Amino acid sequence: xxxxxxxxxxxxxxxxxxxxxxxxxxxxxxxxxxxxxxxxxxxxxxxxxxxxxxxxxxxxxxxxxxxxxxxxxxxxxxxxxxxxxxxxxxxxxxxxxxxxxxxxxxxxxxxxxxxxxxxxxxxxxxxxxxxxxxxxxxxxxxxx
Amino acid sequence: xxxxxxxxxxxxxxxxxxxxxxxxxxxxxxxxxxxxxxxxxxxxxxxxxxxxxxxxxxxxxxxxxxxxxxxxxxxxxxxxxxxxxxxxxxxxxxxxxxxxx
Numbered sequence: 266x267x268x269x270x271x272x273x274x275x276x277x278x279x280x281x282x283x284x285x286x287x288x289x290x291x292x293x294x295x296x297x298x299x300x301x302x303x304x305x306x307x308x309x310x311x312x313x314x315x316x317x318x319x320x321x322x323x324x325x326x327x328x329x330x331x332x333x334x335x336x337x338x339x340x341x342x343x344x345x346x347x348x349x350x351x352x353x354x355x356x357x358x359x360x361x362x363x364x365x366x367x368x369x370x371x372x373x374x375x376x377x378x379x380x381x382x383x384x385x386x387x388x389x390x391x392x393x394x395x396x397x398x399x400x401x402x403x404x405x406x407x408x409x
Numbered sequence: 410x411x412x413x414x415x416x417x418x419x420x421x422x423x424x425x426x427x428x429x430x431x432x433x434x435x436x437x438x439x440x441x442x443x444x445x446x447x448x449x450x451x452x453x454x455x456x457x458x459x460x461x462x463x464x465x466x467x468x469x470x471x472x473x474x475x476x477x478x479x480x481x482x483x484x485x486x487x488x489x490x491x492x493x494x495x496x497x498x499x500x501x502x503x504x505x506x507x508x509x510x
Contacts, residue, residue, distance in 0.1 A: 300483030325458055331438035332453045349509040354501040356424075359461050362493055363420040363468050376410050385417065389495030390494060 268330040268409045275323040279400065282316035283393045285376060286365045289313045290383070292389040297379040310373035314366045316394075327409065329366060335407050348401055354399035355391045364389030410484055412475045414491040419471030421494035423462035425501060434459030 266274075267397040296302040331351075340348040368386035376382075427434060436447040438454040450456045 286503055320479065325461075328438050328455060328457065329437065332455055333439050337453045353502050353506045355457055356498065359424060359457075359464070360498055362461075362465075363417045367417045367472075371410040371413040374410070376484075378484060381410055381414070381484050384488055384492060385413070388495065392458065394434075 268327055268334070268355045269348060271323060271327045271330075272404070272409050274319065276400075276404075278316060278320035278323050279393075279397055282313070282365070283390075283397050284392040285309060285313040285316045286386070287359070288394050289365070289369055289372065290386040293368065293379070293383040293386040296400065298371075300336040303375055306372040308328040317365045318364040321358070324358065330409055334409055339407050344406070347406060350399055351403050354396045354403070357399075360398040361389050361392035364392065379383055411480055411487055412472045414484075414487045415475030416461030416468040416472030417463070418487075418491040418494050420464045421498050424460060425494075425498045427460045427463045429501070432463065434463050439506035 289306070290307040292309065293300040296306060336348050336351070340351070364385055368382055368389055372382055372386070412424055426432065427442070431448040432474055433446045433448050435444055436450055436454050436456045436459055437444050438452070449452070
């Protein structure tokens with residue numbers, strides 16, 4: 266598979282992970298407010314981790330191409346701030362992994378109190394949103 | 410939830426320590442297509458996947474340990490502790506980004 270095809274898969278899986286994590290966060294907040302959300306949290310309890318893991322695997326697969334074709338060839342020479350911005354995005358994506366997976370797996374159990382689950386799930390979703398926006402911006406500046 | 414929080418806390422701590430202390434991790438050089446262990450990287454060599462693997466291993470190990478141990482302290486304290494470690498990571502990497510501006 267070419268680097269461009271992998272980049273498109275990375276974007277598609279990224280948005281899948283983003284929306285799954287956001288859905289989970291919304292249901293976790295509603296559960297913390299006392300609404301019955303067990304069914305939705307169980308369903309998203311496997312969708313969100315699967316989407317995030319697939320997206321991360323796809324991202325790691327195109328990372329070498331980014332390092333050579335984008336970072337070394339352009340950003341390091343012409344826009345070092347963009348290289349740092351992309352690094353920050355990668356760190357956010359890395360930290361979102363345990364947050365989304367941990368919240369998704371913990372949400373499958375009906376455990377009180379519910380607000381720690383909501384806090385972890387919302388933080389994971391917020392990190393994914395930030396990483397997605399930075400990723401889109403950097404890709405718009407220099408795609409693979 | 411305790412298991413997840415232990416995993417998150419260990420992941421955040423290991424990820425920060427691995428990057429800042431430059432612990433030896435698997436490093437991949439996409440030009441020579443070589444995989445080796447190293448502390449510092451140069452050129453296009455990348456240690457990000459190695460840091461991620463190390464932190465993931467720490468997170469999984471901590472989660473497995475938390476599953477075996479009896480629960481200690483409140484869930485709120487555990488959540489606050491885990492999220493504080495994550496916030497510390499974000500602040501550190503944000504400071505590096507802002508320093509480059």
